[in-house]
Amino acid sequence: MMKVTIQPNHLEGEIVIPPSKSISHRAVIAASMASGYSKLENIVFSKDIIATCDAMQDFGINVNTYPGRVDIISDGHLRAPIHPVQCNESGSTLRFLVPFGGLVDKPVVFSGKPSLMSRPLSPYFDIFNKQGIRYEYRAKMPLLVEGELKPGIYEVPGDVSSQFITGLMFALPSLKEDSQIVVTSPLESKQYVDITMDVLKTFGVEIINHNYEHFTIKGGQRFTPHNFRVEGDYSQAAFWIVAGLLDGDLTLKDLSAQSLQGDKAILEICKSMGGKIIEETSQASQASQATQTSNLHILKSETHGTVIDGSQCPDIVPVLAVLAALSEGETKIINASRLRIKESDRLKAIATELSKLGADITEADDGLIIQGKTSLKGGIVDSWNDHRIAMSLAVASLRCEGEVIITNSSAIDKSYPHFFQEFKRVGGIISEN
Numbered sequence: 109m110m111k112v113t114i115q116p117n118h119l120e121g122e123i124v125i126p127p128s129k130s131i132s133h134r135a136v137i138a139a140s141m142a143s144g145y146s147k148l149e150n151i152v153f154s155k156d157i158i159a160t161c162d163a164m165q166d167f168g169i170n171v172n173t174y175p176g177r178v179d180i181i182s183d184g185h186l187r188a189p190i191h192p193v194q195c196n197e198s199g200s201t202l203r204f205l206v207p208f209g210g211l212v213d214k215p216v217v218f219s220g221k222p223s224l225m226s227r228p229l230s231p232y233f234d235i236f237n238k239q240g241i242r243y244e245y246r247a248k249m250p251l252l253v254e255g256e257l258k259p260g261i262y263e264v265p266g267d268v269s270s271q272f273i274t275g276l277m278f279a280l281p282s283l284k285e286d287s288q289i290v291v292t293s294p295l296e297s298k299q300y301v302d303i304t305m306d307v308l309k310t311f312g313v314e315i316i317n318h319n320y321e322h323f324t325i326k327g328g329q330r331f332t333p334h335n336f337r338v339e340g341d342y343s344q345a346a347f348w349i350v351a352g353l354l355d356g357d358l359t360l361k362d363l364s365a366q367s368l369q370g371d372k373a374i375l376e377i378c379k380s381m382g383g384k385i386i387e388e389t390s391q392a393s394q395a396s397q398a399t400q401t402s403n404l405h406i407l408k409s410e411t412h413g414t415v416i417d418g419s420q421c422p423d424i425v426p427v428l429a430v431l432a433a434l435s436e437g438e439t440k441i442i443n444a445s446r447l448r449i450k451e452s453d454r455l456k457a458i459a460t461e462l463s464k465l466g467a468d469i470t471e472a473d474d475g476l477i478i479q480g481k482t483s484l485k486g487g488i489v490d491s492w493n494d495h496r497i498a499m500s501l502a503v504a505s506l507r508c509e510g511e512v513i514i515t516n517s518s519a520i521d522k523s524y525p526h527f528f529q530e531f532k533r534v535g536g537i538i539s540e541n
């Protein structure tokens with residue numbers, strides 16, 4: 109596992125934001141379900157996206173990868189994989205594909221790194237128990253699913269992960285009769301469900317949303333192939349936005365101004381903290397649809413503390429904690445308990461590592477309390493093998509007095525393999541060893 113050493117410095121220049129990982133997973137899966145040829149453009153082959161491409165290949169779909177592009181040729185039918193579907197560390201891959209185990213005629217085994225196979229799956233097990241679907245599972249071990257998914261009412265809690273709802277939304281439209289997903293507690297990460305429905309619509313599948321309390325899914329729907337360009341990722345843009353506010357002058361390109369991504373909230377949160385973000389919107393024709401793209405100019409700013417609700421945008425919380433640690437006054441991050449069930453316990457990880465750098469940050473049950481400082485000391489920190497912790501710590505280094513060494517920094521490969529290259533290109537002083 110690699111480590112990086114970063115010397116504090118000012119960042120300046122242009123960054124083309126990588127494509128949304130969430131939308132890329134969905135586009136690969138939807139195109140795989142469609143009979144015909146789909147061309148997906150603007151794809152970065154992070155480990156998570158590779159896991160989804162390989163998994164669909166295991167389900168018998170012809171997934172051809174080229175630099176920056178995926179071509180999918182499918183007859184719209186899944187076949188039972190002959191060996192375990194390797195989901196690596198990708199929660200999305202595992203949770204989006206488990207219901208497909210109930211669409212094929214043989215048992216399917218899903219495997220992954222122990223850290224993935226210990227993330228919650230119980231909402232699926234409750235469904236399998238009701239539907240008489242056999243499963244075998246022990247924490248950290250592969251999961252076996254055998255049985256037929258039947259149309260009906262699917263009850264799912266709203267506060268474990270929205271990824272269960274997305275997974276069901278991919279599988280249920282192919283069943284013969286109609287189904288309903290009933291959300292049994294207020295839904296968190298709502299906008300991830302919006303982007304699922306949006307991608308499904310693009311690929312010809314309609315789902316009706318009744319106020320995020322239940323969803324109606326007509327059976328017998330067919331996915332239609334589509335050529336699709338993936339828009340920029342606001343969860344990844346968040347690192348550069350905070351970097352720019354701490355010590356930069358950055359221009360970020362390829363973000364959609366009308367994006368449905370929940371992590372677009374980064375803009376309003378940072379502006380409410382006093383961040384100088386200038387949005388320049390222009391019309392662009394992307395593949396078949398005309399969209400508005402934003403260029404964002406991010407300028408070094410004096411920011412102040414606030415209250416941040418993490419329930420709808422969990423992935424940007426770690427980097428917002430970095431901004432808060434370097435903003436005047438107190439910040440409270442609330443409703444963020446699900447950060448504890450991601451690649452690491454992200455509340456504990458970011459609190460522990462930022463404290464090592466000299467931040468004043470304490471963990472609460474469902475959030476963080478942070479007293480801001482003007483600078484941090486620097487030191488040796490660890491990524492907890494979590495990409496968002498590694499990138500957040502790299503951003504924190506910009507306002508440290510001494511160097512920052514991040515161990516297990518190759519965790520970034522999960523979502524943003526060229527993050528450190530980009531960091532260096534805009535002026536970061538990094539050595540890798």
Ligand SMILES: O=C(O)C1=C[C@@H](OP(=O)(O)O)[C@@H](O)[C@H](O)C1
Pocket residue numbers: 129130131200268269270271274296297300422423446
């Ligand atoms: O559907 C998605 O693409 C995702 C949903 C979110 O998970 P939860 O719904 O578990 O919060 C998010 O944290 C994850 O990185 C990606």
Ligand SMILES: C=C(OP(=O)(O)O)C(=O)O
Pocket residue numbers: 156197198199200201423450451496523
């Ligand atoms: C939690 C994440 O992804 P996943 O759930 O797909 O592993 C993430 O990218 O931060």
